[in-house]
Amino acid sequence: MKISIIGSGNVGSALGRNWLNAGHSVVFGVRNPESPKTRKALELIPDAVVKDIRGAVSGSDVIVVTTPPDAAAELVKEFGDVTGKVIIDTTNSIMKRPEPYPTAYHAFKALTINEDIVKCFNSTGFENMLNPLYKLDLPGNPELGIDMFAAGNSRRAKDVAVQLAKDCGFAECYDFGGDDKVELLEKFALSWINLAIMQGHGRTLAFKLIKRKQ
Numbered sequence: 001m002k003i004s005i006i007g008s009g010n011v012g013s014a015l016g017r018n019w020l021n022a023g024h025s026v027v028f029g030v031r032n033p034e035s036p037k038t039r040k041a042l043e044l045i046p047d048a049v050v051k052d053i054r055g056a057v058s059g060s061d062v063i064v065v066t067t068p069p070d071a072a073a074e075l076v077k078e079f080g081d082v083t084g085k086v087i088i089d090t091t092n093s094i095m096k097r098p099e100p101y102p103t104a105y106h107a108f109k110a111l112t113i114n115e116d117i118v119k120c121f122n123s124t125g126f127e128n129m130l131n132p133l134y135k136l137d138l139p140g141n142p143e144l145g146i147d148m149f150a151a152g153n154s155r156r157a158k159d160v161a162v163q164l165a166k167d168c169g170f171a172e173c174y175d176f177g178g179d180d181k182v183e184l185l186e187k188f189a190l191s192w193i194n195l196a197i198m199q200g201h202g203r204t205l206a207f208k209l210i211k212r213k214q
Contacts (some may be wrong), residue, residue: 001127001164004029004052004073010126011090012066013044015168016106017130020045022167031078044130053078057060057085062160064121065104066087072098072107082114086160090121092189117158119182120150120165120173123189125196132169133200134206136158145171146206151177151185172208 002025005012012087016026026049042048057063057079067075069091089105101107105119121129124146133143148165150158150173158175159197165173176185196203 001045001160002061003026003027003064003164004056005061005064005066006030006056008023008038008042008166009065009120010048010127011065012064013042014126014130015064015066015090015121015164016042016048017044018168019164024164027051027056029053029060045166047136052080054080057082060085062088062164064090064205065108066090068096069093070096070098070106072101072104073111076108076111079112082112085114085116086154086157087114087117088121088157088161088164089111089119092122092185092186094190094193103182103186105179109179116154116157117184118150118152118154118161119176120148120161123149124192124206127203128206129168132171132206144208145169147171147209148173149176149185150174150189151176151178172209 003019005016006029008028008030018118020026028048028050030050033052038050050196058207060068063085087108095105098104098107131208132146134146135141135143148170162173193199196205
């Protein structure tokens, strides 16, 4: 896939590195491609392709937004034509909201003429996106992939998110529900933040959905 990652922070860098390793084409879209801050942020990918936001979006099939959520409205102005593109919103409106919308997902749905939008890659820390494999304390120390979740009404967008999650190394990307579950998925992310940071368990913890064998 041809992927544009909007933003050059920890989440975008982690996802971008894994997708490049999986054989996807990745371009980072930032407001100032020549900024030393941008290059420092992309130390994980020293040879990363970086363009301005419109240039990155124009050549992509998938737009992955990793900026603060309150930037959503301004980003839409810089995207240009997004017809036929999938937009993946990785943000969480916990500290900031893209007023008057409850989440960046809702802002993108309202401000772009595009239904192929999905909330995904928001429910864990960037460390788990960089390496979604956990060694288990079992004989042989087997590795187990953790899980990701996706919400939104677009089946097409969800299918893309599922594929990209698995290409990152996640074991599964579960359907969390439609548009009505987007805010719940952000609250699920807050549960990870609560456990990892507020309760002091550390950022190397993750969620895994298990089912009892019938």
